[in-house]
Amino acid sequence: SQKIEQNSEALNIQEGKTATLTCNYTNYSPAYLQWYRQDPGRGPVFLLLIRENEKEKRKERLKVTFDTTLKQSLFHITASQPADSATYLCALVFGNTGKLIFGQGTTLQVKP
Amino acid sequence: DTEVTQTPKHLVMGMTNKKSLKCEQHMGHRAMYWYKQKAKKPPELMFVYSYEKLSINESVPSRFSPECPNSSLLNLHLHALQPEDSALYLCASSQAITVAGNQPQHFGDGTRLSIL
Numbered sequence: 001s002q003k004i005e006q007n008s009e010a011l012n013i014q015e016g017k018t019a020t021l022t023c024n025y026t027n028y029s030p031a032y033l034q035w036y037r038q039d040p041g042r043g044p045v046f047l048l049l050i051r052e053n054e055k056e057k058r059k060e061r062l063k064v065t066f067d068t069t070l071k072q073s074l075f076h077i078t079a080s081q082p083a084d085s086a087t088y089l090c091a092l093v094f095g096n097t098g099k100l101i102f103g104q105g106t107t108l109q110v111k112p
Numbered sequence: 113d114t115e116v117t118q119t120p121k122h123l124v125m126g127m128t129n130k131k132s133l134k135c136e137q138h139m140g141h142r143a144m145y146w147y148k149q150k151a152k153k154p155p156e157l158m159f160v161y162s163y164e165k166l167s168i169n170e171s172v173p174s175r176f177s178p179e180c181p182n183s184s185l186l187n188l189h190l191h192a193l194q195p196e197d198s199a200l201y202l203c204a205s206s207q208a209i210t211v212a213g214n215q216p217q218h219f220g221d222g223t224r225l226s227i228l
């Protein structure tokens with residue numbers, strides 16, 4: 001069955017550094033991969049979507065890469081700030097179903 | 113503030129009660145979803161509605177009954193729930209589901225449900 005994994009449950013970094021989060025998937029070849037942010041007690045918020053033929057996508061301080069050979073996506077936050085502290089979820093959509101499968105999430109803590 | 117509104121924010125109910133969760137969006141989205149999220153776990157899909165018709169039921173027990181009265185509203189009717197059903201229930205919506213599957217989903221902030 002399809003599987004999506006985020007390597008770290010938690011990541012602690014110093015303010016100003018770059019945070020890098022990893023998402024790996026198996027037994028599937030998605031056309032798209034999405035990243036969401038979730039704050040405690042809130043619903044996930046969509047951040048970025050990347051297509052299989054895009055190597056990299058950027059939005060302000062965020063950058064996502066998608067390597068279909070390695071079956072891996074990397075999510076980078078540059079010049080991190082304490083306000084970036086949250087849980088980040090990667091997700092795959094299965095074809096034309098709308099079914100979104102999430103990784104376990106990585107909780108990022110940015111310390112001042 | 114999110115564009116998907118869920119009510120109530122919190123709900124405590126006994127195992128014999130009947131209650132409903134409500135979700136509303138006015139973004140013109142034609143797909144709506146229910147997810148269940150336990151503490152420190154990712155959201156898990158329960159149901160998908162596309163153009164007001166149920167398209168996916170992820171083998172959810174019949175004590176959960178979804179309803180989509182119109183394109184803006186989604187309900188989840190609850191009856192005879194078990195303590196293990198205590199969780200955060202999230203509603204989401206998206207543009208119409210496409211073959212490509214590239215539609216971001218917009219989530220509400222959920223209903224925190226506790227079963228006594």
